[in-house]
Amino acid sequence: MSSEEIVIDVQGVSKRYEIYAKPSDRLKQMLASGMRRILPGDEVRYFREFWALHGVSLHVRRGECVALIGRNGSGKSTLLQIIAGTVSPTEGVASVDGRVAALLELGSGFNPEFTGIENVYLNASLLGLSREDVDARLDDILSFADIGDFVNQPVKTYSSGMTVRLAFAVQAQIDPDVLIVDEALAVGDARFQAKCFARLKTLRERGTSILLVTHSTEQVVTHCDRAVLIDQGQKLDDGDPRPVVNRYLDLLYGRQRIAPPIREGEHAGDATVNDQLEHFDPQFGERHEPMFESRPAYNPYEHRWGDGGAEIMDFAIFAGDQAFPAVFRSGEELALYVRYRFRSDILRPILGVTLKTKEGLTVYGTNTEMALMDQSFPPGEAGRSGIALCQFRLKCAPGDYFLSVGIASRDGSGEAVPHDRRYDSIHLCVEPDTPFVGLADLGARLEFL
Secondary structure, rough: OOOOOEEEEEEEEEEEEEOOOOOOHHHHHHHHHHHHOOOOOOOOOOEHHHHHHEEEEEEEOOOOOOEEOOOOOOOHHHHHHHHOOOOOOOOOOEEEOOOEEEEEEOOOOOOOOHHHHHHHHHHHOOOOOOOHHHHHHHHHHHHHOOOOOHOOOHHHHHHHHHHHHHHHHHHHHHHOOOOEEEOOOHHOOOOHHHHHHHHHHHHHOOEEEEEEEEEOHHHHHHHHEEEEEEEEEEEEEEHHHHHHHHHHHHHHHOOOOOOOOOOOOOOOOOOOOOOHHHOOOOOOOOOOOOOHHOOOOOOOEEEEOOOOEEEEEEEEEOOOOEEOOEEEOOOEEEEEEEEEOOOOEOOOEEEEEEEEEEEEEEEEEEEEEOOHHHOOOOOEOOOOOEEEEEEEEOOOOOEEEEEEEEEEEEOOOEEEEEEEEEEEEEEEEOOOOOOOOOOOOOOOOOOOO
């Protein structure tokens, strides 16, 4: 439970590094700097400046979990190091109220020659705990780490997973005021990650503030109160996780605005439409103008980007014979028709659909490549249009969900190239059918034998 009390306050922090082309340049710079103190003159530099951070300001309240997200090299780790006190800022101030525990690097604070037990005492002492304090918590630390007799072996013999288990156990069991985790949980297996997030929840309830760096957008929207987007050393966004995550995806995949619609008179290929869709709208497959935004269930707060090589033009959604129902029943069959058009030639287009909760948790997602259906999606020719049908059963809990649709392809190196991605573009309201607890109906059967 977060409060209004600020425990991390970062004001105008910048960090400059001096980059030398070769070791001898560092020596030359030292000599030149010394000579300038004796014989003042023009400054000579044998290095180039690199600013890892530029004027970053943020705050974290007590009990709040804040994610720092951004591309590799954006400055996230540098900012965490400044907050943790292991690196000094070139400009600005970063203050923390209370004890800070940080997992900044795998095995940081551990001596590889020491055993696990010895490193527990060493690491805890660096955090300000006495030997008596560690004795009182040792059983909990070892139980959480769960690495067995390896606690009596040198850390240099540990796997990366064992190292992060022990490191996280020490940091999380000392009840810090601030816990900083820099991608360390990505090393652990799924069961350990679940245990870590359960522990993080307990710490938050006790008033611990958490700074989390992760590339998992689902972890951000599921576990964090806020997200801060860092790029090229600057803070680009700070707020509710979902819109900040969407902006991060823009940076990650290179957002470009969709090209303007194809004008009347340009070629639009024929498409076969079944009787259900024909009854709904006889012109569905032949319209030249985009109709997506005018349909019921369209979410005006969708997040859209792509290079415009293809366009998602329209959609229709059915439950049985009913088009655009106000609500769907849990377990009901859903039919989603998507009308698309190619603006350029695309050899192997990929059509995808994803269903998410309103919190951003992915319930289900598939595409023609994953489902090995890419051969059935013919190469795209500029000006050609078509209709795709996706059918699935909504075996999910009652609530609000959002469908995302998109067309992409891969470049020569295998990287995804988004042509038109429409995130959270279709809103579904699901009502209960058979009562159950959880996110999805797995159709369990109980028998007494």
